[in-house]
Amino acid sequence: MTGGEEPAGRQDADAAPGPLRVVVADDQPVVLHGFAAILGAAPDVEVVATVADGVALLDAVARTAPDVAVVDVRMPRLDGIGATQRITAEHPGTRVLVLTTFDLDEYVYDALRAGASGFLLKDVTAGRLVEGVRLVADGAMLLGPSITRRLVSDFAARAGAPDRASRATGLDTLTPREHEVLLTVARGLSNAEIAAELFIGEQTVKSHVSEVLRKLGARDRVQLVITAYECGLVG
Structure with a gap:
């Protein structure tokens, strides 16, 4: 990308598909870097940014135009719910996949109502994490029966x-x-x-x-x- 150009995000249907562009946001360094490493190891995924709070997440999404933002619920400065609401309203080309500790977490429910495309538990397997990002990018939802x-x-x-x-x-x-x-x-x-x-x-x-x-x-x-x-x- 040359200087001054805006990131294009997903390529159009006539172009050869590029890797899925993903931003990972979590205030726990082990989780943040662990998930980034798992996703980055997938041949069709590119982690374009990792951030530790909601404000930095909004900035990263604006800068990199990712296909998917993998977002923790509880983060400093701006939590995952507020960040999800802003992303879905201001960057409709970016889908949000929420991370949570409990599948009945009220915060996750609120995030889905704010426009998130689904959720995953933080103890998700590596394969399921990558699959979840692919599904959300493709327009699917990850909603458990209880949610x-x-x-x-x-x-x-x-x-x-x-x-x-x-x-x-x-x-x-x-x-x-x-x-x-x-x-x-x-x-x-x-x-x-x-x-x-x-x-x-x-x-x-x-x-x-x-x-x-x-x-x-x-x-x-x-x-x-x-x-x-x-x-x-x-x-």
Whole structure:
């Protein structure tokens, strides 16, 4: 990259795919450097920055335009929830994968509501960590069953009746293919897995997902999962 150019992040579909660009944020040095070493050893992953607090994370994301930010929940200056909210709002090309000690941590739940694409426990295996980054970069979600149930319950309780009715009505506007895509998203499949299952290209999957989000008035794939659960499409 020459001086003054902005980092490009993921390359377009017509270019040869480059490595996944990842930023790792954790205030525990052993965890930070351990996860960075694991990810950096993967042939298709490049760790472009490691940081120890949320403010430094925002700066790193702005500078490096990573595909995925692997974010600890509890960090100084700005915690993982606040950082996730800022990243998803200001850098939509970067997906957030949250790290936590407990799978029912309320902070993780809040981070998912803030726009994170999923979570992993800190005792995750090396293989699962790399796989998780790949899945999140590809548009999948990493939501455990307990977190999914809590998300559905909370949104059902907090969302207004008009909002729920609007999304339910939106289901009637989906084409048969879009309905199939919604069901696969609700099962947590990545774009690549959806493409393989439905025998269509990944770019076509992305187009369908975008259209489903628009028709249902959903912000992200998490809300698509919630809609599918609320409407009884999955259970």
